[in-house]
Amino acid sequence: MNETIMITKKKIKKQLTEEELRRWTDWQWQIAHTIKDIDTVEAILDITLSDEKKKHLQETLSKFPMAITPYYLSLVDRESYENDPVFKQAFPDTRELEIADWEMEDPLNEDHDSPVPGITHRYPDRVLFLVSNVCAMYCRHCTRKRKVGDIDFIPSKDVIQKGLDYIRNTPTVRDVLLSGGDPFMLPDDYLDWIIGEVNAIPHVEVIRIGTRTPVVLPFRITESLTNILKKYDNIWINTHFNHPREITSSAKIALRKLVMAGVPLGNQSVLLSGVNDCTRIMRKLVHKLVANRVRPYYLYQCDLSEGLEHFRTSVGKGIEIMESLRGHTSGFAIPTYVIDAPGGGGKIPVMPSYVISWGSNKVILRNYEGVITTYRMPSNYSEYLCRNGCEKCDLNLNIKEGEPEFSPSGVSKLLGDFEDDIYLKPENLERDERNAK
Ligand SMILES: *Cc1c(COP(=O)(O)O)cnc(C)c1O
Numbered sequence: 001m002n003e004t005i006m007i008t009k010k011k012i013k014k015q016l017t018e019e020e021l022r023r024w025t026d027w028q029w030q031i032a033h034t035i036k037d038i039d040t041v042e043a044i045l046d047i048t049l050s051d052e053k054k055k056h057l058q059e060t061l062s063k064f065p066m067a068i069t070p071y072y073l074s075l076v077d078r079e080s081y082e083n084d085p086v087f088k089q090a091f092p093d094t095r096e097l098e099i100a101d102w103e104m105e106d107p108l109n110e111d112h113d114s115p116v117p118g119i120t121h122r123y124p125d126r127v128l129f130l131v132s133n134v135c136a137m138y139c140r141h142c143t144r145k146r147k148v149g150d151i152d153f154i155p156s157k158d159v160i161q162k163g164l165d166y167i168r169n170t171p172t173v174r175d176v177l178l179s180g181g182d183p184f185m186l187p188d189d190y191l192d193w194i195i196g197e198v199n200a201i202p203h204v205e206v207i208r209i210g211t212r213t214p215v216v217l218p219f220r221i222t223e224s225l226t227n228i229l230k231k232y233d234n235i236w237i238n239t240h241f242n243h244p245r246e247i248t249s250s251a252k253i254a255l256r257k258l259v260m261a262g263v264p265l266g267n268q269s270v271l272l273s274g275v276n277d278c279t280r281i282m283r284k285l286v287h288k289l290v291a292n293r294v295r296p297y298y299l300y301q302c303d304l305s306e307g308l309e310h311f312r313t314s315v316g317k318g319i320e321i322m323e324s325l326r327g328h329t330s331g332f333a334i335p336t337y338v339i340d341a342p343g344g345g346g347k348i349p350v351m352p353s354y355v356i357s358w359g360s361n362k363v364i365l366r367n368y369e370g371v372i373t374t375y376r377m378p379s380n381y382s383e384y385l386c387r388n389g390c391e392k393c394d395l396n397l398n399i400k401e402g403e404p405e406f407s408p409s410g411v412s413k414l415l416g417d418f419e420d421d422i423y424l425k426p427e428n429l430e431r432d433e434r435n436a437k
């Protein structure tokens with residue numbers, strides 16, 4: 001019997017020898033023994049799939065490869081694997097080959113908003129920097145399936161250099177998100193080099209790292225890695241727990257090590273049909289996260305990437321979950337539910353409506369219990385008419401000499417007193433074309 005099968009089976013039965021346990025908790029061993037074929041999954045879980053089913057699954061794998069760490073597979077409940085949230089995130093489903101008309105390879109238009117390969121610059125002050133294209137486990141629901149695991153997208157040192165140059169030459173960028181793939185799949189010294197280079201850019205204030213290793217390969221959080229993270233005082237990490245079952249004792253140790261290295265932790269979940277589309281599961285998840293000092297950051301509506309239709313829920317389900325959290329539990333345990341706008345508009349927050357009505361003096365609001373209340377606005381609120389200029393204003397702006405001033409854009413600009421814009425208008429309005437004749 002091959003080693004992966006043997007050790008994983010023994011791990012599930014909790015009968016590892018000391019030597020086997022040492023190997024099990026070695027992340028390199030986990031990577032070297034990553035499960036990439038269906039037969040091994042069958043052998044480990046003691047299940048038998050029909051030949052017909054295996055043939056279809058094989059087709060799925062030829063389009064979207066599979067990779068599961070022995071650790072993550074060991075979390076599957078073999079008794080009811082078909083309904084298992086870990087299994088569903090890791091094991092292919094033939095429905096991945098069904099591509100609906102409205103699904104897209106790159107729904108967020110990340111390639112279009114890319115000034116140089118590897119960089120997506122969508123928001124004014126921050127960029128997404130893809131520094132790795134491999135992950136410890138290939139999530140079946142991954143938005144970037146088109147890139148992850150694709151040999152053609154491995155960012156070379158040259159590509160990374162060009163990305164760094166772009167950030168160096170773009171002084172408005174104050175926040176850099178290292179993502180991929182999974183940045184923690186890079187060797188320590190290479191990761192240290194990238195972080196060091198980004199950190200040395202004077203206008204970069206914050207570095208964020210998106211990693212799923214605490215979920216699928218918690219042993220990756222080694223002392224040598226945390227020693228690198230400790231060298232910097234501006235790193236934030238976002239991880240990706242989707243189900244309370246994923247917060248195991250090993251995951252907790254990994255999270256603890258990161259917190260002890262001084263890194264603030266956040267979590268981005270994806271709302272997935274059949275995995276976590278349940279108010280009770282979400283409540284449990286956010287509670288376990290904050291108990292381990294991880295702040296729920298975003299709950300994503302599943303993107304319109306190809307082959308993800310079976311994972312997508314209605315938006316109503318997401319709003320229902322948000323309704324079940326706000327007021328019912330600690331405010332800091334509540335993520336922001338967002339839809340990443342198809343076409344590249346960025347993340348748009350979605351939530352229940354709490355403002356019921358509005359008059360000139362009062363706002364009518366409702367709370368989580370259904371209590372309807374009124375808020376009386378001040379009758380003598382003196383607006384700071386910004387047209388007078390910041391020099392004459394008695395609010396304390398306190399910006400440094402020579403520091404470029406923030407200039408509003410978008411809807412925020414419409415609200416500004418010192419701006420002349422009074423509307424935002426789509427290009428090519430039919431009436432404009434008509435009137436131009
Ligand atoms: C999500 C994302 C960001 C970061 O957005 P925040 O709301 O600041 O977390 C930046 N760039 C791109 C392209 C993104 O998709």
Ligand code: SF4
Binds near residue numbers: 135145148211212
């Ligand atoms: S870890 Fe992230 S990038 Fe990697 S496969 Fe999962 S969702 Fe995709």
